[in-house]
Amino acid sequence: MRAMTGEVMPQALEILQRVWGYNEFRGVQAQIVQTVAGGRHALVLMPTGGGKSLCYQLPSLLRPGVGIVVSPLIALMKDQVDTLRQLGVRAAFLNSTLTPSAARAVEQAVLAGRLDLLYVAPERLLLPRTLDLLHQAQIALFAIDEAHCVSQWGHDFRPEYQQLSVLEEHFPEVPRLALTATADDRTRADIRRVLGLTNAPEFISSFDRPNIQYRITNKDKPKDQLLEFIQTEHLGDAGVVYCLSRRSVEETASWLQEQGLPVVAYHAGLAPEERNRAQERFLNEEGVIVVATVAFGMGIDKPNVRFVAHLDLPKSLEGYYQETGRAGRDGLASTAWMVYGLADVVNVRRMLADSDAPEDVKRIESGKLDALLTYCETASCRRQVLLGYFGEAYAGPCGNCDVCLNPPSVRDMRREAQMALSAAIRTGNRFGAAYLADILLGKENDKNKRHRSLPTYGIGKEHDPKVWRSVLRQLVSLGYLTAGPYHGLTVTPQAKAILRGETPLLLREDTLLPRQAKRTREKAQATRVAIGAHDKPLFLALRAWRAERAGQLKVTPYVIFSDATLKAIAELRPGSLHTLGTVSGIGERRLAEYGAEVLRLVRTGVHEEQARPRGTVQAHELGLAPEVSWGAVGTPVHSLTPLVGAEQRSAGGPSGTVAAPSSRVTEVPRPAEVVDASGARDVPVERSSLAHSAGVGVAAQPSGVTEMSKSPQAMNDSDPAMVREVPEEPVVMSGAVQAAEPDAAVAVALGEARRALARETGYAAYLIFPNATLTALAARRPRTMAELVGLPGLGPKRIEAYGERILDAIANALEREPHALGGAEHAVQEPLPSETAELLHVATLLEQVAKDLRSGQAQLSSGTLVTIWREVFPEGTGANFDGSQVQEKDGVTTLVLRVKRET
Known part of the structure; x- marks a missing residue:
């Protein structure tokens, strides 16, 4: 495998900006990328949130072959793959969640070179089948994430990780990159030994998380x-x-x-x-x-x-x-x-003492516990103590920890310590903190009668009980007291110096401090507000849009955009795609997919949609209706029953919702699946109370009724090398496309081709290409691949995947109707098939119902539906209204219309 040349960094920066939307690397990322892209091994210590994943994802795109990422958890694999696919990177995973056929599809994609990154669990990697697969493929690199799992001294030890030494044995020439957020010297040594990274450079980022x-x-x-x-x-x-x-x-x-x-x-x-x-x-x-x-x-x-x-x-x-x-x-x-609290300290010390671990392990764990307790009890900047444990000096104080914001009082409490230690010794080193506190305070109870004559009984009455709990806790934390038999506290040998008064003992008086004043808390909170009041409404609107988008795509919201990116958009308020593209975290793919929607939100400041139930899409997205306004279809209906009372005009209630069960739904034209024996048909729809004005959705039946029945994850598993496409917002077309009238025959042919592609790929029809694209294609009628470039909704991925099928469909339609070649102005428009026309009418009807319900101009009633029906379906159309059914459940109204078609 060839190594990268010295020109790797310009190419790396170009990919960083184009794919991830970042203009520069952070910290030591650039050195790591250059090292690994050049074919060398590396050990990376970088805090959570520091950008570890970029250190292997980007080199995998720079080097020939597929990057293999060893990851310990399935949830992490799915999140990473979802995010990468949103960025346009060809990624997949191999784990136990895949069906055998889906796993074979992933393996075939690896062999065919159709993947940039493959995530595998260590158990899966170690299988002979997987190792054999990797021997047949071209491997760009191996990235071992959470590498501290290699070491039994690490805090998340996993035995399978220790067997990853096979990577050095089987693939000695492939660069290996070990990454972890935390690892002490012993753990790092284990990582180097097991993974064969003896001479690999070590990259350590700052462990500081200032936010x-x-x-x-x-x-x-x-x-x-x-x-x-x-x-x-x-x-x-x-x-x-x-x-x-x-x-x-x-x-x-x-x-x-x-x-x-x-x-x-x-x-x-x-x-x-x-x-x-x-x-x-x-x-x-x-x-x-x-x-x-x-x-x-x-x-x-x-x-x-x-x-x-x-x-x-x-x-x-x-x-x-x-x-x-x-x-x-x-x-x-x-x-x-x-x-x-004190009980925490006692419990962890006892658990360590009672464990069956070897003595050398106990010593190490005891040292780690001492470091943790020192951190908890410190009277100096916590960030200094925390970073110092990992060998990083911090020129504090940080100003962003409780000790810096509210410094505790510290004084020499040697006398109080001597009292407490003496009470423990005189009671036999066998009683707990509560008992010792009672002895020091002179409290009488049934349990301490025999110890009331001790010199230490009542010696500490001058202090509050909280003081003694604090003193005892700190003495345990500092190792002067330890958990002994009978769940009691025992004085340790190192307490002798305190008992003799040979050394001062500075303890915190934090329990004596008054509660933080309300004004101080409010001041601290005000400095931590993530986004200003002026920008917050837009931020919340963007977040609501993100949640809806994520629900449609079956991905987590942050796969679309992070909160930091939404915050930057809300503060910048970009007015163009170019300006939006300058926001950190918005790369080429995200800009193309979501740019128009985000700009619309920035202009209006309001997200008018509510997340639809999963498995639903808009009617126009399934091809049941063009995405047009009511005014473009016919005369608005004014004879709807008016609502009474202002409270009923709210768009947010159940009455403003038209929904449908997930059964009896079909794509056009498949009439046999929805017509019952009497010839009547149910046409259900689903939408949320705040949907588009053309907001009719169709619920997908998961049992094979429609091509939408597969989840996006299942779609991707069936062809893991394919990057999932998402529908764009309708765009305003210009030039010839806007002037030309869509050709009906071409539109029907493209619709059929899209449904065929949906069946073949397992993707939903609207994910192949949306209706805005279909309309543009039917208007322009391109005949070559070059003519597809620039059409709305057709990026390079879609053109590569579906371009030839689109051109074939257009050519076949035009060959059947040669007169259409002369342009839209000479085209002879033939009527749509009756099935399609009827469903277009039904979708138009339901869009109007949804619109009027949402605006509060109407309520559901049989009279309302009959009135609309007669205006949408004039006499002679062969479609008659045969009744309706309305059901309410969980705040969603389900409306089923029965259509009787004359034969």
């Missing part, structure tokens, strides 16, 4: 504290709450749900279906909070998580950094919040 505010508070009533934190600072934001046990997860999630928050629970004890549902909801919906054990999170690629909260101590500072790093991946202000 994250680190805060730790004393645990009192943790659930109440968490609720106040969310409600006062992050209401409506997505977040992750970590708990130590499954029981704690379920109790906390249930309690937060009772408080009215959108919360899901996630832990390894749940059924896979429940975990998947929880994860899908968290990823796809805005503002959902997940309460989880550490089983959740690794590989979750959701960039707009605004907070990560810990109700229990994590296992190590590495684990804490990894978990808190899931907040604010988009670079916007986020919070890492934790409550921490």
